[in-house]
Amino acid sequence: MSADPAAFRAKFRKMAAEPWAFYRGSACLFYADMAQEPDKWADERTSRVWIQGDLHAENFGTYMDAEGTLVFDVNDFDEAYLGSFTWDVRRFAASMALLGWRKALSDRIIEELVRTYVTAYVNQVRSFAENPNDELFSLRLDSTEGALHQVLLQARLATRVELLDDTTVIVDYERRFRRDRAGVRELGDEERAAVERAFAGYLDTIPSGKKASSSLTYAVKDVVGRSGFGIGSAGLPAYNVLVEGRTQALENDVVLSMKQANVAAPSRIVRDEHIREYFTDHGHRTAVSQRALQAHADPWLGHTEIDGVGYVVSELSPYVSDLDWSDLTEPADMLPVLGYLGRATAKMHCVADSDSEQTLVDFQCEEAIAAAIGDRDTEFADSVVEFALRYAAQTREDHRLFVDAFREGRIKGIESTEAR
Numbered sequence: 001m002s003a004d005p006a007a008f009r010a011k012f013r014k015m016a017a018e019p020w021a022f023y024r025g026s027a028c029l030f031y032a033d034m035a036q037e038p039d040k041w042a043d044e045r046t047s048r049v050w051i052q053g054d055l056h057a058e059n060f061g062t063y064m065d066a067e068g069t070l071v072f073d074v075n076d077f078d079e080a081y082l083g084s085f086t087w088d089v090r091r092f093a094a095s096m097a098l099l100g101w102r103k104a105l106s107d108r109i110i111e112e113l114v115r116t117y118v119t120a121y122v123n124q125v126r127s128f129a130e131n132p133n134d135e136l137f138s139l140r141l142d143s144t145e146g147a148l149h150q151v152l153l154q155a156r157l158a159t160r161v162e163l164l165d166d167t168t169v170i171v172d173y174e175r176r177f178r179r180d181r182a183g184v185r186e187l188g189d190e191e192r193a194a195v196e197r198a199f200a201g202y203l204d205t206i207p208s209g210k211k212a213s214s215s216l217t218y219a220v221k222d223v224v225g226r227s228g229f230g231i232g233s234a235g236l237p238a239y240n241v242l243v244e245g246r247t248q249a250l251e252n253d254v255v256l257s258m259k260q261a262n263v264a265a266p267s268r269i270v271r272d273e274h275i276r277e278y279f280t281d282h283g284h285r286t287a288v289s290q291r292a293l294q295a296h297a298d299p300w301l302g303h304t305e306i307d308g309v310g311y312v313v314s315e316l317s318p319y320v321s322d323l324d325w326s327d328l329t330e331p332a333d334m335l336p337v338l339g340y341l342g343r344a345t346a347k348m349h350c351v352a353d354s355d356s357e358q359t360l361v362d363f364q365c366e367e368a369i370a371a372a373i374g375d376r377d378t379e380f381a382d383s384v385v386e387f388a389l390r391y392a393a394q395t396r397e398d399h400r401l402f403v404d405a406f407r408e409g410r411i412k413g414i415e416s417t418e419a420r
Contacts, residue, residue, distance in 0.1 A: 001413040007227070008414045012406055015399075019392075020098050022399040027054045027079055027091075027265040029398065033391075034087055035269040041380065042084040045368035048275075049349055049361060050292040053079030053266045055088040056095035060341055061322040062155040065138075065296035066210060070155055070319060072139040072148050072340070073294065074348045078312075080289030081264040082275055082360060085349055085369050086384075089121060090391070092345065093384045096338070097392035099325060107389055109331050114388045116335050118381040120342025122373060128350045128366035137347060138295065139340055146336050147328060155321035161251045163318035168222075168242065168253070175253050177224045177242060185225030187239075194306055195223050195239050195258065202258070202304035202313045205287065207357070210299040212246060219244040221253065236260045240316065255316040256300060260309055261286045278360055281310025291356040293348045 001008045015025040023030075039047075052059065052074050059076045093114045100110035124137075137143075141152050168175040179186055187195065203211075203218055212218070222242040238259040245252035261282035267275075279285035283303035291297045300315040328334050350366040352358070373380050405411055 005414045012411065012414065016403045016406055018102065019396045019399040020095075020102055022402060023095060023098055023395050024056060024058065026398075026402075028268060030091055030094075031087070031265045031269050033394075034084075034090075037387075039084055039086055041086050041372050041383075043368075043372055045363055045365075046086075046372045047084045048082050048272075049085050049365045049368070050289060050352075050358070051081060051083045051085065051088045051266060052077060052293060052348060053081050053083070053088070053264055055092040055345065057092065057099050057325060057341075058095075058322065060344060061320055062152055063298070064317055064319040066299045067296050069138070069140055069296070070152050071296070072144065072152055072323075073344055075320075075322075077286055077290040077293060078262060079265045080286060080293060081266040081270065082272075083266040083270055085365070087266065088345060088349070089118065089384055090387050092341070093117065093388035094391040094395065097388040098395060101392060101396070103329060105331065110389065111385050113331065113334055113338050114385050115381050117338040117342040117345075118384045119377070120339040121346045122377055122380065124343040124346035125350060125366050125369050125373075128346065129364070129370040137343075137351075139344055144340065147323065147333060148337060148340050151321050151323055155319045158318040158321070160253075160318050163255065163316070164251065164253055167240070167255055167316075170250065174221065175242060175250055176222045177240060179224070183227045184240075185227065187223060187225055191225075192223050195241070196220060198258065198304040198306045198311065199223075199241055199313075202302045202311075205284075205302035205304065205313075206300070207291075210301075212299075214246070216244055216248070217246055226257070226259075236262060241313075254300070256313055257316050258304070258311050258313045260306075261303075261312045264289075275360060281305055281308075283310030283312045285310070286312040288356075288358050292352045292358045292361070295347070295351045 011025060015022045054076065055074065059074060060072065061075045062070055062072050063075065065071050096113055096117065097110050100113060105113075139148060141149065141156070144152060164175065167178060167181075169178050178184065199220060220241060220243055224240050226238040226240050236259060238257060241256040241258055243254050243256060245254045263282060264285065279288065281303070283305060287301055287303040290301060298314050298317070300313065302313045304311050304313060323337070328337060349369065409415065
């Protein structure tokens, strides 16, 4: 906040708009509450599985996996860490209760939506436990219907050329980043040299199984500073790096994001030094976590550091398309989606990338979670539904308190100099 108070003022203005936006921007508050929340489903194993850390209804979307397949899955791993599997399930369920309230759905309907999600989650976990070969499961064009299928179809229409034409311009037969776009910053020689050194270090963090055979692929063409990210990344320094891609054809150029990684919200309540010491920095933690949570992760995914601070590197892919909840207004349309999202959450907890380097979780998560729930499926679903409705109500009250504090100038460190 002290480094960029204006970015946090903008973030807090967005969070003030409504309880849903407040919830999305306050993962740290959620985990402060989880530290006090009883969790009968967490045991020695299920309290230390890889979690996404900020699982809410808008953190799902499409990506092109390392095998070249369009997949609908969990995205955004900035808060990923190790913790109780229930934290992801609860955070998503409470987000659905808030989303349902925003859509003026009754508590009875919200309960049905949450229960559908939880039931699909448990069933998919059991499927993984009972059928080891079922880990090939993913939500693809050939395995989805309805709203999710439409999102995948829209992603399929995207092209790399469109992304490049939007972010770059051709000068003297070579691509360069556009400098006339909001949030784009020209770098001085010293800063650019530091970024290029960091990029060279990043190349060593790409798993050998994902690294391109030709060094041509990683030739740097241009670098710019970036700002203007979403609610969760306010104030974090970032850069875009334009690289050659697999050939010298201009349509194969690739845009990479190099973004400073932040402290993962769950890490604030997981008092485990063995986990903390495992990661060299937050960029390393983000990259390792994503590979542990996502099968066939982005082949460009890696990490680096600048002045001792960790950065995560990934592709700005043209094939990213998010699920638009504004188009889903009726429960009948939402229920199938909740079933898919429950299955996607289970896959995240149970299936890691084959190139995952992590050694922190040395057991089968699906077996551990299935054993913790046992034959108490209904009791587990009831507990999640009860939490979702209760926490959504608490969030609405927290949002009111937050807005009052913000309006009255009681949040220190973000004051505008103009206002004074």
